[in-house]
Amino acid sequence: MPSLINLRRRIRSVKNMQQLTKAMKMVSAAKLRRAQEQAIASRPYARMMERVLRNVAAAAKSDEDSADFPLLQVREEKRIQLIVVSSDTGLAGAFNANLFRMANRFVEEHKGAELRIEAIGRKGRDFFRRRQFNLTAEHVGIVDKPKYNQAAEIADKMIRQYRDAEIDAVYLLVNEFKTVMAPNLVLRKILPVELPEDGADQIDYIYEQPPASLLRTLLPRYVEMEIYRALLESISAYHAARMTAMDAASSNAGDVISDLTLTLNRVRQAGITREIIEIVSGAAALG
Numbered sequence: 001m002p003s004l005i006n007l008r009r010r011i012r013s014v015k016n017m018q019q020l021t022k023a024m025k026m027v028s029a030a031k032l033r034r035a036q037e038q039a040i041a042s043r044p045y046a047r048m049m050e051r052v053l054r055n056v057a058a059a060a061k062s063d064e065d066s067a068d069f070p071l072l073q074v075r076e077e078k079r080i081q082l083i084v085v086s087s088d089t090g091l092a093g094a095f096n097a098n099l100f101r102m103a104n105r106f107v108e109e110h111k112g113a114e115l116r117i118e119a120i121g122r123k124g125r126d127f128f129r130r131r132q133f134n135l136t137a138e139h140v141g142i143v144d145k146p147k148y149n150q151a152a153e154i155a156d157k158m159i160r161q162y163r164d165a166e167i168d169a170v171y172l173l174v175n176e177f178k179t180v181m182a183p184n185l186v187l188r189k190i191l192p193v194e195l196p197e198d199g200a201d202q203i204d205y206i207y208e209q210p211p212a213s214l215l216r217t218l219l220p221r222y223v224e225m226e227i228y229r230a231l232l233e234s235i236s237a238y239h240a241a242r243m244t245a246m247d248a249a250s251s252n253a254g255d256v257i258s259d260l261t262l263t264l265n266r267v268r269q270a271g272i273t274r275e276i277i278e279i280v281s282g283a284a285a286l287g
Contacts, residue, residue, distance in 0.1 A: 004271070007264040011257055018253035024091065025246035032180075032239035039177050039236040042229045049225055053218050055203050057195050059211035069212075071159065071193050071219040075168040079114045081136070081158060081191075082106060083227070085174040085234045086124030088143055092238055093245035095175060096123045102185055103173055107133075116167065118154065120231070143235055151228035159220055162191045172226065177236035181244060184237075190226045193219055 116136045119125040125138040170191035178184035
């Protein structure tokens with residue numbers, strides 16, 4: 001039977017932990033609001049860019065200068081670059097675990113190819129480094145406050161390597177924000193750029209310069225936007241997962257406090273009963 005002192009210490013310790021998890025939940029809730037606004041605001045722009053890109057590509061097919069677009073060329077995937085967007089910190093439930101599980105599945109499915117990994121986030125860097133994956137670069141400290149120029153630097157590197165045929169495909173693995181309770185794990189190919197063939201909503205623009213020239217400018221911007229949007233979606237999903245995890249931790253701490261308090265009362269009651277029995281027994285012996 002644990003002593004009263006130990007029980008009180010454990011209750012005090014769990015209460016302190018509960019205060020901490022509640023504070024972390026409030027912080028993540030405040031950060032989620034801002035991150036969610038940025039992520040949702042980026043979606044219409046990304047959809048419109050994809051739509052414009054599709055229309056410009058359709059118009060450029062009839063252009064004599066459109067024979068060679070390096071970012072549209074499809075090659076056999078012998079050398080694959082995988083960009084994994086994780087978080088810098090933990091305490092977010094299965095946020096990173098699910099991401100790494102899917103990354104491992106991707107690696108298993110492409111055993112015959114030379115796989116390279118670009119790790120964004122400290123957790124991803126540590127995970128792949130421990131398992132001795134082929135890390136081409138690591139980006140730590142950029143997911144908390146994503147900036148477009150940081151995403152553009154990563155995109156420029158991918159584009160340059162793809163144009164030089166150093167890699168044959170680039171995939172992006174990220175947790176996208178879906179709801180507070182459940183993120184959406186997404187694996188997307190960003191190079192070569194895959195344009196939908198459906199022309200149902202095609203618009204015939206009036207072009208001031210050749211469509212092929214516009215397409216050459218838009219394709220790199222599209223890749224940059226995909227990576228930047230992935231950073232925005234990831235940090236939103238992370239704070240949602242962390243808020244949910246800290247809420248569950250606070251609730252669990254409350255249950256532990258209730259159980260420990262009940263045990264404390266039972267121990268104290270047993271001690272009082274034992275003392276009463278000893279007093280009564282002593283009085284009976286004297287009588």
